[in-house]
Amino acid sequence: xxxxxxxxxxxxxxxxxxxxxxxxxxxxxxxxxxxxxxxxxxxxxxxxxxxxxxxxxxxxxxxxxxxxxxxxxxxxxxxxxxxxxxxxxxxxxxxxxxxxxxxxxxxxxxxxxxxxxxxxxxxxxxxxxxxxxxxxxxxxxxxxxxxxxxxxxxxxxxxxxxxxxxxxxxxxxxxxxxxxxxxxxxxxxxxxxxxxxxxxxxxxxxxxxxxxxxxxxxxxxxxxxxxxxxxxxxxxxxxxxxxxxxxxxxxxxxxxxxxxxxxxxxxxxxxxxxxxxxxxxxxxxxxxxxxxxxxxxxxxxxxxxxxxxxxxxxxxxxxxxxxxxxxxxxxxxxxxxxxxxxxxxxxxxxxxxxxxxxxxxxxxxxxxxxxx
Amino acid sequence: xxxxxxxxxxxxxxxxxxxxxxxxxxxxxxxxxxxxxxxxxxxxxxxxxxxxxxxxxxxxxxxxxxxxxxxxxxxxxxxxxxxxxxxxxxxxxxxxxxxxxxxxxxxxxxxxxxxxxxxxxxxxxxxxxxxxxxxxxxxxxxxxxxxxxxxxxxxxxxxxxxxxxxxxxxxxxxxxxxxxxxxxxxxxxxxxxxxxxxxxxxxxxxxxxxxxxxxxxxxxxxxxxxxxxxxxxxxxxxxxxxxxxxxxxxxxxxxxxxxxxxxxxxxxxxxxxxxxxxxxxxxxxxxxxxxx
Numbered sequence: 001x002x003x004x005x006x007x008x009x010x011x012x013x014x015x016x017x018x019x020x021x022x023x024x025x026x027x028x029x030x031x032x033x034x035x036x037x038x039x040x041x042x043x044x045x046x047x048x049x050x051x052x053x054x055x056x057x058x059x060x061x062x063x064x065x066x067x068x069x070x071x072x073x074x075x076x077x078x079x080x081x082x083x084x085x086x087x088x089x090x091x092x093x094x095x096x097x098x099x100x101x102x103x104x105x106x107x108x109x110x111x112x113x114x115x116x117x118x119x120x121x122x123x124x125x126x127x128x129x130x131x132x133x134x135x136x137x138x139x140x141x142x143x144x145x146x147x148x149x150x151x152x153x154x155x156x157x158x159x160x161x162x163x164x165x166x167x168x169x170x171x172x173x174x175x176x177x178x179x180x181x182x183x184x185x186x187x188x189x190x191x192x193x194x195x196x197x198x199x200x201x202x203x204x205x206x207x208x209x210x211x212x213x214x215x216x217x218x219x220x221x222x223x224x225x226x227x228x229x230x231x232x233x234x235x236x237x238x239x240x241x242x243x244x245x246x247x248x249x250x251x252x253x254x255x256x257x258x259x260x261x262x263x264x265x266x267x268x269x270x271x272x273x274x275x276x277x278x279x280x281x282x283x284x285x286x287x288x289x290x291x292x293x294x295x296x297x298x299x300x301x302x303x304x305x306x307x308x309x310x311x312x313x314x315x316x317x318x319x320x321x322x323x324x325x326x327x328x329x330x331x332x333x334x335x336x337x338x339x340x341x342x343x344x345x346x347x348x349x350x351x352x353x354x355x356x357x358x359x360x361x362x363x364x365x366x367x368x369x370x371x372x
Numbered sequence: 373x374x375x376x377x378x379x380x381x382x383x384x385x386x387x388x389x390x391x392x393x394x395x396x397x398x399x400x401x402x403x404x405x406x407x408x409x410x411x412x413x414x415x416x417x418x419x420x421x422x423x424x425x426x427x428x429x430x431x432x433x434x435x436x437x438x439x440x441x442x443x444x445x446x447x448x449x450x451x452x453x454x455x456x457x458x459x460x461x462x463x464x465x466x467x468x469x470x471x472x473x474x475x476x477x478x479x480x481x482x483x484x485x486x487x488x489x490x491x492x493x494x495x496x497x498x499x500x501x502x503x504x505x506x507x508x509x510x511x512x513x514x515x516x517x518x519x520x521x522x523x524x525x526x527x528x529x530x531x532x533x534x535x536x537x538x539x540x541x542x543x544x545x546x547x548x549x550x551x552x553x554x555x556x557x558x559x560x561x562x563x564x565x566x567x568x569x570x571x572x573x574x575x576x577x578x579x580x581x582x583x584x585x586x587x588x589x590x591x592x593x594x595x596x597x598x599x600x601x602x603x604x605x606x607x608x609x610x611x612x613x614x615x616x617x618x619x620x621x622x623x624x625x626x627x628x629x630x631x632x633x634x635x636x637x638x639x640x641x642x643x644x645x646x647x648x649x650x651x652x653x654x655x656x657x658x659x660x661x662x663x664x
């Protein structure tokens with residue numbers, strides 16, 4: 001079932017939790033609401049579920065306007081951040097709850113309920129724990145019980161609030177893959193809230209980035225990373241190196257540093273560059289003069305990560321750069337070494353327009369081959 | 373003198389044993405001796421006399437009236453306590469903090485003062501009482517008055533037990549139940565009630581003990597009419613003025629109820645701690661793996 005959110009706004013006292021916002025979620029899609037705490041993502045999820053009423057706006061499930069429908073009658077599956085399992089009930093009773101509270105004429109027979117609970121517990125691979133109490137389960141197991149319970153009534157919409165927030169990294173990863181599989185099989189429409197960008201990008205068909213009660217951008221994960229539409233999205237997703245400067249004679253200047261700009265970008269402003277869109281050079285090039293000092297070297301992972309601070313110019317936070325292990329060994333960089341950096345691609349936010357423009361530079365032949 | 377490092381500060385054996393002995397001594401002088409004394413006095417003229425004192429028609433009436441008052445007070449305060457606790461823990465409204473403070477008035481104020489206030493309001497010359505009198509409804513110096521002041525004196529017990537528990541518990545489980553389609557009554561019966569039932573029982577026990585034993589407020593509004601508005605505690609006092617053995621026999625009944633209350637309370641606490649232990653148990657390590 002598709003979900004349509006039209007001009008929904010919510011205010012808690014003086015705090016504008018949600019500015020009027022609209023969003024379309026396609027049938028069978030898995031959508032992540034991503035944002036820092038206080039960005040309104042959980043409020044939006046609770047409004048979709050009906051746990052919270054919107055001040056204005058309408059919510060549609062398919063062609064049905066559910067804005068005035070009580071949470072009980074919306075028939076959505078909901079997984080709470082801390083699972084909210086019924087502590088005094090066994091795992092099986094927890095999962096059966098949604099079926100047992102159905103009105104008599106809709107309720108399956110107790111044998112059917114038992115059968116269905118068994119199937120659901122098989123699906124989440126917890127049948128051997130059916131008679132346990134929630135307190136006897138690990139976090140990952142509780143999470144799966146919560147999912148089985150939410151899916152028991154076969155909802156067409158599944159909503160999850162920070163579904164993996166309270167789990168350790170390894171369990172989180174396993175559960176993510178498993179949830180993805182489950183979604184492929186059952187094809188419910190799913191919306192989940194997260195502040196973890198990896199989670200959002202890995203699970204979602206579409207990611208909704210939110211901040212201060214507004215939607216910043218809605219896009220497929222790859223697009224979101226490759227072409228963010230605002231400074232906020234840039235900052236929030238992955239690391240970004242920012243160069244702020246004044247335009248002068250075709251260059252963006254700041255202190256001793258400058259970057260050559262193509263002709264159509266002759267405004268002052270900021271350049272946003274991803275670490276993989278830059279490379280280390282031994283000397284300044286014709287494109288850029290960016291002297292930096294190596295502050296830290298982290299060799300753990302697929303890449304060696306360098307932390308760089310500017311020399312003779314300024315940034316609000318240190319720059320980060322990735323170097324292949326092979327390259328790193330060739331350069332034999334240490335803490336305190338001076339290097340230069342050259343961008344190959346950047347997003348330019350001028351002072352006068354909100355949307356960025358993309359800039360790319362041709363590869364220079366001198367870079368990267370000179371020994372330090 | 374080299375102090376031994378094996379004791380923590382304030383843990384010296386001298387301190388320890390002095391405190392333990394003084395506490396035990398005071399407990400026996402203040403609590404145990406009087407209790408034993410009551411039963412000793414009650415049986416001073418033999419068991420036959422004891423039973424005869426209790427079988428006295430006025431005494432029997434006092435017992436029945438006391439049980440009747442408790443039987444009305446406890447359910448009233450049970451419902452009121454749940455409503456109050458629900459209101460202040462589940463909703464935000466202006467005056468919520470004030471309500472939580474007001475709730476403790478019956479604990480803070482002397483029961484005699486409470487009795488006088490009710491007399492002032494509902495007595496024949498009181499503000500509401502005079503209107504009631506015109507419609508020939510008598511509350512004071514009759515059992516309704518006794519029930520009213522007993523309800524007043526005992527009303528915080530249930531709410532006091534429930535509020536911290538419900539605050540700590542939060543509302544997520546209830547929200548989960550509603551999302552799964554449960555009606556208001558189903559949420560209460562299947563989710564809220566099982567979580568609060570032991571605290572509720574504990575509150576009921578305390579309410580009952582206090583309702584049975586209340587003297588001050590009741591003595592002001594009852595008029596102590598033998599065979600009519602005399603509750604057991606009032607009866608004890610009346611009897612004591614003429615015959616002490618009979619007074620002690622009645623008093624022993626109240627003491628017996630108190631002892632029974634303590635036993636039930638201990639049982640409930642034991643059950644509750646067992647439940648808590650289960651709820652906070654270490655997760656069992658069970659080999660299972662997510663995914664294929």
